[in-house]
Amino acid sequence: MKLHTANPAGINLFRGYGDGFVMVGEQRIERSIVVLPDRIIEDWGATTYDALTAAQLEVLAGLDREVMLLGTGNKLRFPPPELMRTISRRFAEARVGLEIMDVQAACRTYNILVAEERKVGAALLLG
Numbered sequence: 001m002k003l004h005t006a007n008p009a010g011i012n013l014f015r016g017y018g019d020g021f022v023m024v025g026e027q028r029i030e031r032s033i034v035v036l037p038d039r040i041i042e043d044w045g046a047t048t049y050d051a052l053t054a055a056q057l058e059v060l061a062g063l064d065r066e067v068m069l070l071g072t073g074n075k076l077r078f079p080p081p082e083l084m085r086t087i088s089r090r091f092a093e094a095r096v097g098l099e100i101m102d103v104q105a106a107c108r109t110y111n112i113l114v115a116e117e118r119k120v121g122a123a124l125l126l127g
Contacts, residue, residue: 011037013114014107019074020126022107034123036063037114048127049073057087060123061094067113069099071106071124 012035016023021030024040032048034041046056049072057079060068068091078084078100091098101109106122113120 011114012040013111014122017104017107022103022124022126030126032123032125032127034060034063034121035110036065036121044123046123046125049077049125052079052083052125054083054086057083057098058090060098060121061087061090061096063096063121064119065096065121066119067097067099067121069101069106069110069120069122071103071122072100073103073125076100076102076105 012024014022014024014035015026021028022035023029024035027040029040031042032044032046034044044056044059046052057070060070072078079087087098099109103124103126106124110120110122
């Protein structure tokens with residue numbers, strides 16, 4: 001699917017997505033990444049939903065965002081309760097909202113929040 005939004009210069013926006021990939025601007029990305037309005041973090045360390053760790057999620061809490069979106073692949077899957085308990089305190093301490101959704105919803109939500117000039121990030125598990 002293609003997403004069409006106005007793109008202020010230098011702001012990362014999702015322009016499309018499909019099975020196993022997203023388009024950020026003109027760049028096709030086929031691996032798990034973190035997208036922020038001003039940069040892309042390609043070495044986040046997370047690869048798949050099944051291999052997700054507390055340490056990888058804690059990195060997201062330290063990115064100085066108001067809201068962090070976690071895209072869990074083609075379908076919504078909540079991390080196991082013990083993992084959520086471990087990281088929820090860290091996100092609360094950092095005053096960061098963590099929203100979990102599928103990758104497609106994360107792309108759309110990210111673009112809306114960027115347009116509202118919110119401090120948002122999207123961590124996408126594409127593997």
